[in-house]
Amino acid sequence: MGSSYIVEARHLTLAYKKDEPVIKNISFGVKPKEFVFITGKSGSGKSTLLKSLYAELPVFSGDLRVAGFSLNGIPRDKKNLLRKHIGVIFQDYKLINEWSVEKNVMLPLMIAGYSKEICKAQAHKLLKHVKLLHKAQKFPLELSGGEQQRVAMARALAHNPLLIIADEPTGNLDEYSSSVIWELLKNVRLHVGSTIIVATHKIPQTLGVDYKQYFLNDGVLNEVS
Numbered sequence: 001m002g003s004s005y006i007v008e009a010r011h012l013t014l015a016y017k018k019d020e021p022v023i024k025n026i027s028f029g030v031k032p033k034e035f036v037f038i039t040g041k042s043g044s045g046k047s048t049l050l051k052s053l054y055a056e057l058p059v060f061s062g063d064l065r066v067a068g069f070s071l072n073g074i075p076r077d078k079k080n081l082l083r084k085h086i087g088v089i090f091q092d093y094k095l096i097n098e099w100s101v102e103k104n105v106m107l108p109l110m111i112a113g114y115s116k117e118i119c120k121a122q123a124h125k126l127l128k129h130v131k132l133l134h135k136a137q138k139f140p141l142e143l144s145g146g147e148q149q150r151v152a153m154a155r156a157l158a159h160n161p162l163l164i165i166a167d168e169p170t171g172n173l174d175e176y177s178s179s180v181i182w183e184l185l186k187n188v189r190l191h192v193g194s195t196i197i198v199a200t201h202k203i204p205q206t207l208g209v210d211y212k213q214y215f216l217n218d219g220v221l222n223e224v225s
């Protein structure tokens with residue numbers, strides 16, 4: 001495998017405790033702009049694998065490269081650089097309740113050093129994508145759960161990440177919010193060229209794009225064809 005992969009795992013083993021591997025000697029590659037689903041039942045290791053991809057969990061053995069960085073023993077400064085290229089979404093991603101929806105989405109861009117005007121324009125663009133521009137001045141607790149998750153999604157994607165990692169992003173959501181989120185992921189992939197890796201136990205029936213599906217069974221990964 002060469003550098004044409006955005007994620008490249010070779011004999012990757014992940015563990016929280018020695019002698020108790022959760023991900024067991026798996027090898028796979030993800031190419032730029034691929035849409036990848038990781039499926040598998042609860043406890044099979046989906047979240048563990050995703051955490052390793054943004055260096056939240058260290059490599060136990062084997063090799064892992066993401067966005068050109070080797071994650072084996074990655075130092076703190078490199079980890080921060082890596083994460084600039086990644087957008088992460090969880091099922092229960094928390095917003096800052098004391099801040100408006102708009103400010104929540106602007107925050108990562110402000111931290112990245114963009115001007116206030118650019119941050120605001122980008123936040124509005126993303127809020128429009130998740131159909132919440134009209135709630136920009138509201139506070140998170142004035143929104144429904146599905147709306148909050150859509151704001152979290154807008155925030156995670158505001159910096160146009162190269163790689164998007166989503167862990168059961170529609171797990172608790174109603175059909176409308178779920179469809180808004182799938183549309184947003186597809187749009188960002190199309191316009192930004194992002195690669196998307198989603199753990200889910202339910203692939204949407206009407207995604208409308210080509211995707212790759214892997215099945216994780218007791219820490220072993222296989223492609224579903």
Ligand SMILES: Nc1ncnc2c1ncn2[C@@H]1O[C@H](COP(=O)(O)OP(=O)(O)O)[C@@H](O)[C@H]1O
Binds near residue numbers: 016022044045046
């Ligand atoms: N922080 C942790 N410490 C120890 N074990 C963990 C931790 N997180 C998950 N595990 C264990 O790793 C295995 C896989 O969990 P997880 O990756 O969350 O699976 P999934 O996301 O597929 O439901 C489970 O046996 C779980 O108990």
Ligand SMILES: [Mg+2]
Binds near residue numbers: 046
């Ligand atoms: Mg999980």
